[in-house]
Amino acid sequence: MVVALLAISVGAAILSGLVTIYYDVPRQMGAQFRNYGANMILVSSGTDTEFDLDAVQDAVSLISGDELVGVTPYRYETVKIHDQPVVAAGTDMNGARTTSPYWHIEGEWPAEGQALVGKTEAEHLGLKVGSTFNVTYSGEGDEEVTDDFGTDMTVSGILETGGSEEDYIYISLDELEEIAGDGSLDIAEVSVSAVKESLNDYADRINNADLGVSARLVKRVTSSESSVLTKLQALVLIVTIVVLVLTMICVATTMTAVVTERRREIGLRKALGASDGSIIGEFMGEGVMLGIIGGILGAVLGFVFAQFISMNVFSSSISFRPLLLPVTVIVSVAVTGLACLSPVRSAIDVDPALVLKGE
Amino acid sequence: MSLLQLKNISKIYGELKALDDVSLEVENGEWLAIMGPSGSGKSTLMNIIGCMDKPSVGEVILDGRDIAKESDKGLTEIRREKIGLIFQQFHLVNYLTAVENVMVAQYYHSLPDEKEALEALERVGLADRAKHLPSQLSGGEQQRVCIARALINHPEIVLADEPTGNLDEANENIVIDIFKQLHNEGTTLIVVTHDPEVGEVAQRMIVLDHGKIKTDRVNPDFGK
Ligand SMILES: Nc1ncnc2c1ncn2[C@@H]1O[C@H](COP(=O)(O)OP(=O)(O)OP(=O)(O)O)[C@@H](O)[C@H]1O
Numbered sequence: 001m002v003v004a005l006l007a008i009s010v011g012a013a014i015l016s017g018l019v020t021i022y023y024d025v026p027r028q029m030g031a032q033f034r035n036y037g038a039n040m041i042l043v044s045s046g047t048d049t050e051f052d053l054d055a056v057q058d059a060v061s062l063i064s065g066d067e068l069v070g071v072t073p074y075r076y077e078t079v080k081i082h083d084q085p086v087v088a089a090g091t092d093m094n095g096a097r098t099t100s101p102y103w104h105i106e107g108e109w110p111a112e113g114q115a116l117v118g119k120t121e122a123e124h125l126g127l128k129v130g131s132t133f134n135v136t137y138s139g140e141g142d143e144e145v146t147d148d149f150g151t152d153m154t155v156s157g158i159l160e161t162g163g164s165e166e167d168y169i170y171i172s173l174d175e176l177e178e179i180a181g182d183g184s185l186d187i188a189e190v191s192v193s194a195v196k197e198s199l200n201d202y203a204d205r206i207n208n209a210d211l212g213v214s215a216r217l218v219k220r221v222t223s224s225e226s227s228v229l230t231k232l233q234a235l236v237l238i239v240t241i242v243v244l245v246l247t248m249i250c251v252a253t254t255m256t257a258v259v260t261e262r263r264r265e266i267g268l269r270k271a272l273g274a275s276d277g278s279i280i281g282e283f284m285g286e287g288v289m290l291g292i293i294g295g296i297l298g299a300v301l302g303f304v305f306a307q308f309i310s311m312n313v314f315s316s317s318i319s320f321r322p323l324l325l326p327v328t329v330i331v332s333v334a335v336t337g338l339a340c341l342s343p344v345r346s347a348i349d350v351d352p353a354l355v356l357k358g359e
Numbered sequence: 360m361s362l363l364q365l366k367n368i369s370k371i372y373g374e375l376k377a378l379d380d381v382s383l384e385v386e387n388g389e390w391l392a393i394m395g396p397s398g399s400g401k402s403t404l405m406n407i408i409g410c411m412d413k414p415s416v417g418e419v420i421l422d423g424r425d426i427a428k429e430s431d432k433g434l435t436e437i438r439r440e441k442i443g444l445i446f447q448q449f450h451l452v453n454y455l456t457a458v459e460n461v462m463v464a465q466y467y468h469s470l471p472d473e474k475e476a477l478e479a480l481e482r483v484g485l486a487d488r489a490k491h492l493p494s495q496l497s498g499g500e501q502q503r504v505c506i507a508r509a510l511i512n513h514p515e516i517v518l519a520d521e522p523t524g525n526l527d528e529a530n531e532n533i534v535i536d537i538f539k540q541l542h543n544e545g546t547t548l549i550v551v552t553h554d555p556e557v558g559e560v561a562q563r564m565i566v567l568d569h570g571k572i573k574t575d576r577v578n579p580d581f582g583k
Pocket residue numbers: 358372375377395396397398399400401402403404
């Protein structure tokens with residue numbers, strides 16, 4: 001009996017634990033994947049509407065607040081530093097921190113009057129953290145400089161990403177405007193913590209909203225995200241089913257042993273006039289009790305187990321799902337009930353006449 | 360009409376006729392002993408009278424119902440309502456106390472009633488052992504619990520299969536005394552026994568041999 005209870009508890013624990021993780025993993029993994037950068041980009045859809053911060057804001061407002069990790073606008077202009085053409089990106093530094101968490105900065109994020117300089121460009125221009133430089137803007141082509149004296153800026157940090165970002169310098173949008181005048185945004189990166197389907201959904205909604213903004217998904221990130229998730233969830237599902245089947249076998253074995261052990265008692269009860277119904281009721285009742293107690297125990301254990309895994313793998317805690325308690329109990333009662341079917345059948349097949357057989 | 364009528368019954372196991380064309384009538388209030396060598400068919404007969412088995416051939420009329428025609432459910436009901444069983448091995452439920460063992464029979468019959476169960480134990484002289492587990496009782500005491508359980512629902516027939524087979528002389532006499540008391544109260548008693556002393560005190564005795572009734576006689580000394 002204790003063995004059966006243990007089996008049910010463990011089964012229920014794994015069930016509730018894995019289900020908790022099953023539902024929590026997309027969120028957790030999403031947060032993890034968001035470290036690899038934006039999974040949606042917004043560009044101008046080429047209509048008359050200007051692609052500016054307001055347009056971006058309108059587009060982003062279609063995304064649910066708790067799923068939106070960050071949004072970062074970018075405007076690229078070619079400027080001159082020490083007479084060398086350099087691509088300057090005007091952006092929102094706070095946004096960049098959220099959409100590009102993988103950026104590695106030697107030094108500090110820039111404040112006013114400061115710039116983040118890509119590693120390649122810094123080497124090319126001979127700039128170090130703390131160096132100052134003068135930026136001028138020549139407009140399109142090789143025309144005369146609009147502002148003769150240019151703008152002086154300090155290098156707050158060197159940006160290392162291993163990608164094309166190292167070829168640019170990053171300054172705030174306002175400062176780029178001061179240097180190069182008004183201009184529209186080129187792109188906005190959005191990081192959304194959502195599965196592929198709802199990402200697609202958001203993109204469609206933005207594209208259909210006629211905001212002059214078109215949204216595209218960064219395929220590389222989103223599809224690898226969802227394929228990993230699908231595989232993981234399938235794995236969790238299979239493990240859960242296997243564990244439930246094992247639990248059922250264990251309970252069935254124990255109950256069969258109990259019935260065999262109590263054959264004489266069952267025979268006696270039948271000889272005393274116990275109906276099949278009351279024999280079924282008695283053993284099923286025992287099974288259901290086992291299921292309920294095991295289920296409750298398991299649900300609690302499972303939460304601890306899920307919490308432990310979450311803490312170790314994702315280093316974040318998970319919230320208890322109250323609905324999981326009744327679900328776990330119902331599933332364990334169903335599993336024990338199913339497991340009791342054949343032992344109970346053999347219990348009602350016991351011949352009452354065996355009480356008159358000498359042993 | 361007799362309480363129990365067996366009309367030409369046989370129980371056939373393959374080649375073996377455990378009972379071979381047995382006819383028997385038992386009157387209400389009669390005390391019958393069934394004797395015979397091992398394998399003569401005594402338990403087979405008990406199983407049929409106790410509604411735990413049906414004959415292969417023949418009719419068994421108990422209180423006007425033919426049990427050969429009853430379903431398993433019907434047999435269960437007759438067992439519950441009309442039969443009290445006493446066993447050689449007592450068959451007490453080992454995790455229940457004496458009084459709870461008596462109440463098991465009440466449970467399947469009607470409603471457990473502890474007061475009534477305690478009175479039944481008192482009748483067999485076990486009032487002070489009511490809260491003991493079977494393992495804490497002697498064989499004789501266990502047999503008396505078994506008798507109390509058989510009597511609790513006021514059955515029409517009390518069947519006992521070797522009730523004294525596992526008891527010493529003193530306890531055997533206690534059981535015989537209880538049987539006498541039951542007989543005086545009008546209970547129909549059918550007792551299977553090897554023991555001549557138990558057979559001799561009955562009102563009537565039949566002897567089985569190879570599934571047939573060899574002797575059927577009324578005890579001339581009965582009641583003396
Ligand atoms: N279920 C069965 N299947 C086959 N043969 C059986 C079965 N039950 C009893 N028998 C046979 O029927 C015969 C009568 O058995 P029964 O148990 O009635 O004897 P008995 O008179 O009670 O003997 P004992 O005094 O040893 O208890 C025996 O030969 C036995 O082997």
